[in-house]
Amino acid sequence: MSxxxxxxxxxxxxxxxxxxAGADQADAxxxxxxxxxxxxxxxxxxxxxxxxxxxxxxxxxxxxxxxIVSSSDMSAETLDELVSRALDMARNTPEDPYSGLASRELxxxxxxxxxxxxxxxxxxxxxxxxxxxxxxSHALETDGITNSEGAGASFSKARITLAxxxxxxxxxxxxxxxxxxxxxxGEGSTMERDYAWTxxxxxxxxxxxxxxxxxxxxxxxxxxxxxxxxxxxxxxVYDPRVSRTLIGHLAGAIxxxxxxxxxxxxxxxMDKQIFPENINITDNPHILRGPSSRPFDGEGVKNAxxxxxxxxxxxxxxxxxxxxxxxxxVSNGRASRxxxxxxxPSTTNLFMEAGSISAKDLISDxxxxxxxxxxxxxxxxxxxxxxSRGASGFWIENGILTYPVxxxxxxxxxxxxxxxxxxxxxxxIKYGTDAPTVRIDKMMLxxx
Numbered sequence: 001m002s003x004x005x006x007x008x009x010x011x012x013x014x015x016x017x018x019x020x021a022g023a024d025q026a027d028a029x030x031x032x033x034x035x036x037x038x039x040x041x042x043x044x045x046x047x048x049x050x051x052x053x054x055x056x057x058x059x060x061x062x063x064x065x066x067x068i069v070s071s072s073d074m075s076a077e078t079l080d081e082l083v084s085r086a087l088d089m090a091r092n093t094p095e096d097p098y099s100g101l102a103s104r105e106l107x108x109x110x111x112x113x114x115x116x117x118x119x120x121x122x123x124x125x126x127x128x129x130x131x132x133x134x135x136x137s138h139a140l141e142t143d144g145i146t147n148s149e150g151a152g153a154s155f156s157k158a159r160i161t162l163a164x165x166x167x168x169x170x171x172x173x174x175x176x177x178x179x180x181x182x183x184x185x186g187e188g189s190t191m192e193r194d195y196a197w198t199x200x201x202x203x204x205x206x207x208x209x210x211x212x213x214x215x216x217x218x219x220x221x222x223x224x225x226x227x228x229x230x231x232x233x234x235x236x237v238y239d240p241r242v243s244r245t246l247i248g249h250l251a252g253a254i255x256x257x258x259x260x261x262x263x264x265x266x267x268x269x270m271d272k273q274i275f276p277e278n279i280n281i282t283d284n285p286h287i288l289r290g291p292s293s294r295p296f297d298g299e300g301v302k303n304a305x306x307x308x309x310x311x312x313x314x315x316x317x318x319x320x321x322x323x324x325x326x327x328x329x330v331s332n333g334r335a336s337r338x339x340x341x342x343x344x345p346s347t348t349n350l351f352m353e354a355g356s357i358s359a360k361d362l363i364s365d366x367x368x369x370x371x372x373x374x375x376x377x378x379x380x381x382x383x384x385x386x387x388s389r390g391a392s393g394f395w396i397e398n399g400i401l402t403y404p405v406x407x408x409x410x411x412x413x414x415x416x417x418x419x420x421x422x423x424x425x426x427x428x429i430k431y432g433t434d435a436p437t438v439r440i441d442k443m444m445l446x447x448x
Contacts, residue, residue, distance in 0.1 A: 256323025
């Protein structure tokens with residue numbers, strides 16, 4: 001057996017060997033991949049990075065005791081030691097009444113979706129340099145852009161394989177390509193910066209270096225000569241780059257582990273209204289070429305699109321097997337895992353569905369308001385929902401974005417904020433947690 005690679009059949013043999021050696025149950029996850037990236041600044045190459053890695057995580061369960069060990073060495077001798085060490089650890093760990101593999105009837109033995117997550121194209125270091133150099137060059141050619149914080153380009157490929165002693169063996173490939181640029185406008189104490197980036201599973205889907213350069217430059221120039229704002233209570237509109245964070249806070253609140261521990265501000269809200277009736281939020285692991293798509297979860301469980309809210313009502317927690325057992329429920333295929341820790345619940349492609357109104361119309365009736373483009377720091381209480389973030393963006397006057405504003409704080413409570421939301425129609429699945437432009441009718445803004 002190679003020290004660097006491991007086949008799916010070899011991974012299946014490993015978990016069976018653990019069972020033969022005394023484990024009641026066992027599973028293992030194996031990651032292998034390679035990546036290349038370059039950084040480029042002011043017309044010069046700053047850095048080239050290339051990595052190849054393999055990592056294995058083995059979990060053994062004896063009764064209600066479990067242990068996890070990991071290794072990047074796949075030699076036969078090391079794997080034998082890994083099994084022995086895992087079993088010794090499991091016999092000496094405290095019991096976990098909720099530990100165990102996922103129920104066999106939930107496993108994805110067949111009919112796996114084809115998600116088109118893998119592009120075979122390799123990019124040379126020269127191609128990566130050309131992408132980064134082109135992005136920076138276009139940005140610096142823009143009148144008013146005075147400096148560059150650098151551009152980057154990258155690509156990576158990976159294979160994920162999972163096996164367990166109930167006979168599950170699944171594997172899939174993924175790839176990712178990216179390009180980014182960050183630039184500066186102004187001089188001295190009046191400098192402003194902003195950025196743009198593109199990331200896709202397939203190279204052909206990437207936005208061009210020219211497009212992200214223009215976006216970064218335009219965003220940066222619009223931020224020049226910011227003003228302060230006085231403390232007030234006003235409508236606040238979140239740009240899609242930051243509206244996604246509101247959905248991220250929701251993801252934390254509906255995570256099965258948080259619910260089981262009683263540490264969520266949505267603890268008592270299942271099947272209750274938490275958004276207006278026209279707000280629907282979905283977690284969909286089966287989006288073709290999606291940024292967080294996967295054909296099965298981190299325990300080998302079948303996954304499928306999951307309604308988080310329907311007509312504003314909370315419908316599901318995000319569950320793996322452990323959190324589901326704690327809540328006397330069934331996993332909904334949302335386990336995520338690394339090689340050195342047990343599975344835990346996590347979302348995939350989580351998004352607020354697009355509304356029926358344009359972003360322009362969303363702000364058209366706002367006499368005075370604030371349009372957020374950047375959030376700074378965080379003070380969000382996951383138990384109470386209290387929310388406070390530093391922010392910058394643009395003042396809204398009579399339905400139009402006027403001048404840039406910075407050094408302010410926006411505050412509210414997420415329960416109240418969610419119930420005041422209106423979504424625009426400009427959703428783009430880009431980050432893995434996404435939302436369109438979002439309006440909240442009333443928030444406190446603390447300024448000068």
